[in-house]
Amino acid sequence: MENRRVRTGKHFMMGNVACAEGAVAAGCEFAAGYPITPASEIGHTLAKRLLEVGGYFFQTEDEISAICAGIGASWTGKKVFVPTSGPGISLMLENIGFAVGIETPVVLVNIQRGGPTTGAPSMGLQGDMVQPRRGSHGDYEIIALCPSSPQEMFDHTVRAFNLAERYRAPVFVMADAFIGHMREEVTIPEPDELDLTYRRILEKGTDPSTVKVFLDEEVAPMPIFGMGFKTHVTSSCHDEYGNRNLIDPTALDNFIQRLRNKILKHRDEIVQVECDYDNCELALVAYGAVARCAKEAVRVARSKGLNVGYFRVITAWPFPDREVQDLSHKVKKILVLENNSGQYYPYVKAEAAGRAEVEFLPPQILGQVHGLDYVVQKIEEMLR
Amino acid sequence: MSSVEHPLRKYLRPSVEATTFCPGCGDGTVLTSILQAIDELGMTMDDFVFVSGIGCAAWIISPNFNADVLHTTHGRPIAFATGIKLNLPEKKVMVVSGDGDLTAIGGNHLIHAARRNIEMVVICANNGIYGMTGGQVAPTTPREARTITTPYGSLENTFDISRMVQASGASFVARWTTYQPRQLTKSIKKAIQKKGFAFIEVISQCPVQFGAKTGAGSAVEMLEMYRKSSISVKKAVEMSPQEIEDKIVTGEFIDTAKPELCEEIARLKERIRGEG
Amino acid sequence: MRTDLIIAGVGGQGSLMAGTLLGTAAVVFDNKKALQTQSYSSELRGGAAVTWVIVSDEEITYPRVVHPDILIAQAPQAIVRYLSQLKPGGILIVDSDMIKDPPRNGYELIQVPATSIASKEIGNSIVTNLVVLGALIGATQVVSPDAVEKAIHISVPKSKVDMNIKAFHRGLEHAPK
Known part of the structure; x- marks a missing residue:
């Protein structure tokens, strides 16, 4: 049974299918979702694949129910997946904040489409990049990864599960x-080649009122349901033991700061970037599919003798602040490429302020990855 | 001095010293009836996972019950409970929340959980108003009643929650008032034992908001009104709609057996294992 | 060596499936790299359908097809939309049952009566895409015929394999040598 979890081998596979296969390979046992273009293939694949491995794909009445059922399932100790697209995330946002607040491992994927509103469902736009970071109300940190190929749809989904389990937190895959x-091409490794993380669970027989099971910056063991822990889990501001406290100002400060620090203190283990800008005058910054365009543009520009480098954002959130600082120390100019009108750009610009000059280049047509000649021409202009 | 402990105290979290209910609130009766039912069935709190939403009634279980308790976001407890039940089918999952939480903001989840007939007990404390937020009109507020957001009286029709849940496909539906705690406890026992979606509506007094704003009066006056206005389901069948208009129809509306979702899923998994 | 292709038609003609078979053949059986993207209208049958395929001996970095080396047109709209993007000297393959008088200037034109071959000779118009794919492989060897056959075996239901392979062979035979 377990071997059927991992479809080892070389495939010509759709990104959404690779994403679903990544979830199954990572040990996902429960997924919940509502039909939505362009993410539906993930649910289609999971509906069959999860049953094959003894799990279940639950098609809900709406996306709000999907994230809630997912969080509930995660509290039973299961690895949980909630795939959707931007409009679905918009509906889920309140409860994504809930998952942050009660420290619930859950993996979300946003197959972003052209918006605002219904927009163009089958066109890709990197239009929701700040949504996971700032979409839910309140003050919090989030983890978000940016795959740039079907292979990475598999790899990043597996990693998203590992991070969610490690940090007891929601993790986004932003495709x-x-x-x-x-x-x-998607190459799926042998099951024993996959490095999988499982959450720490409170030791059976422990009374959670005597052990910190929340708000531990080093990540508390999870007092999951059904094991006799008698855990009190509340969306309200609470202390390390789950006791509600709506009176003391310090309680709220503690609640917010510890949840943030749980992520920020471990940012070195979470943040990944790909760098190739040593001794360059200019560097392109990009993520997702646009990063492939940036990489090729750099290759072409270098063949023309232009001194240009490359910085690929793999972990969008937490923001790779130190990495961008290093970049801005080493290059004079930065060109941010995104398939949107400049969502991640202000963050890069703010981080590089005073060191490097930062410009933004949208695609010629929003929704269509930048043309190669167009980018190379811009590089030439900036280095003139 | 010998200390005598209330027989149901053992089900409450040791750290709990007082509830958050206002004086005269019906939620205490709901709390007691649930614990009484669990006690009479000889079950333990470890047999359950409790889930609630937002509002006064959500705090019946959170933090009071010494059990696995998930206090969630507004309107969504049934959606969370569904995710829990699908993955812990051997546990009893009980949702306790208010009428605003379960039928206004969370109405869609209630309808679909009933349609799926997933085994779950949902207890809705219906006080006909938004209490915690200041006495606003609810889908359950009587027509023409004055609330803080209907200063000239409500213009909208009143939700008949129990009939809606029954029509959606629940296996068990009952309605009682807080004046009928014995009947309520008996129905909760049946609901807990039901293989299917079981819903209990408890008409519950909120003297502070509903009583004061609509003129229904004190807790005692409201309980007196419940006593006078309640008629049984059986009796209601023989009455005209006009005669029923100002009555509270109480009793068990449906108690039936039909395929339950978790059992269906388990059967399907068994079949797939066999084929594989 | 990188080859960029567009396969365009209307929904239901199997343009996307032809592209997927091509990519599967390249990646799984020919040890090449391939990348496929697609676009389709909301109506699943009858609307515009197009797929972009890149086949390469090396890693594919830039993921878009801007100026294809090869355009396969299964419907007149495909000519209107995509012919202007075809590289000078590129190859235009048309289903001559659907496109009567294709423009002839500046590229190599291959005409295949794919729809009539599929419906009359094979007995099912559903395999029109395989006739077209056969013509492409016969004319260009962008992947090996053997790899396509293997791709068919792992991609279509068992009961339909023979019909698909037969259609693919008829396309191969029809290609100019």
Whole structure:
């Protein structure tokens, strides 16, 4: 049975299918979702694959129910997946904040589509990049990864599960319709080659009122349901033992700061970037499918003798602040490429302020990854 | 001095010293009836996972019950409870929340959980108003009643929650008032033992908001009104709609057996294992 | 060596499936790299359908097809939309049952009566895409015929394999040598 979890081998596979296979390979036992273009193939794959391995894909009445059922399932100790697209995330946001607040491992994927509103469902736009970071109300940190190929749809989904389990937190995979519907080579390793993380669970027989089971910056063991812990889990401001406290100002401060620090203190284990800008005058910054365009543009520009480098954001959140600082020390100019009108750009610009000059280049047509010549021409202009 | 402990105290979290209910609130009766039912069935709190939403009634279980308790976001407890039940089918999952939480903001989840007939007990404390937020009109507020947001009286029709849940496909539906705690306890016992979606509506007094704003009066006056206005389901069948209009129809509306979702899923998994 | 292709038609003609078979053949059986993207309208049958395929001996970095080396047109709209993007000297393959008088200037034109071959000779118009794919492989060897056959075996229901392979062979035979 367990071997059926991992479809080892080389495939010509759609990104969305690779994402679903990544979830199953990572040990996902429960997924919940509502039909939505361009993410539906993930649910289609999971509906069959999860039953094959003894799990279940639950099609809910709406996306709010999907994230809630997912959080409930996670509190039974299961690895949980909630795939959707931007409009679905919009509906889920309140409860994504809930998952942050009660420290629930859950993996979400947003196959971003062209918005605002209904927009163009089958067109890919990196239009929701700040949504996971700031979409839910309140003050919190989030983890978000940016795959740029179907292979990475598999790899990043597996890693998202590992991070969610490690930090007892929601983790986003931020893909888009272009990557989600892209087919490419996907090599799935042998089951024993997968490095999988499982959450720490409170030792059976422990009384959670005597042990910190929340708000531990080093990540508390999870007092999951059904084991006799008698855990009190509340969306309200609470202390390390789950006791509600709506009176003391210090309680709220503690609640917010510890949840943030749980992520920020471990940012070195979470943040990944790909760098190739040593001794360069200019560097392109990009993520997702656009990063492939940036990489090729750099290759072409270098062949023309231009001194240009490359910085690929793999972990969008927490923001790779130190990495961007290093970049801005070493290059004079930065060009941010995104398939949107400049969502991640202000963060890069703020981090590089006073050191490097930062410009933004949208695609010629929003929703269509930048043309190669167009980017190379911009590089030439900036280095003139 | 010998200390005598209330027989149901053992089900409450040791750290709990007082509830958050206002004086005269019906939620205490709901709390007691649930614990009484569990006690009479000889079950323990470890047999349960309790889930609530937002509002006064959500605090019946949170933090009071010494059990696995998930206090969630507004309107969503049934959605969370569904995720828990699908993954812990051997546990009893009970949702306790208010009418605003379960039928206004969370109405869609209630309808679909009943339609799926997933085994779960949902207890809705219906006080006909938003209490915690200041006495606003609810879908359950009587027509023409004055609330803080209907200063000239409500213009909207009143939700008949129990009939809606029954029509959606629940296996067990009952309605009682807080004046009928014995009947209520008996129905909760049946609901806990039901293989299917079981819903209990408890008409519960909120003297502070509903009583004061609508003129229904004190807790005692409201309980007196419940006593006078309640008629049984059987009796209601023989009465005209006009005669029923100002009555509270109480009793068990449906108690039936039909396929339950978790059992169906388990059967399907068994079949797939066999084929594989 | 990188080859960029567009396969375009209307929903239901199997343009996307032809692209997936091509990519599967390249990646799984020919040890090449391939990348496929697609677009389709909301109506699943009858609307515009197009797929972009890149086949390469090396790692594919830039993921878009801007100026294809090869355009396969299964419907007149495909000519209107995509012919202007075809590289000078590129190859245009058309289903001559659907496109009567294709423009002839500046590229190599291959005409295949794919729809009539599929419906009359094979007995099912559903395999029109395989006739077209056969013509492509016969004319260009972008992947090996053997790899496509293997791709068919792992991609279509068992009962339909023979019909698909037969259609693919008829396309191969029809290609100019």
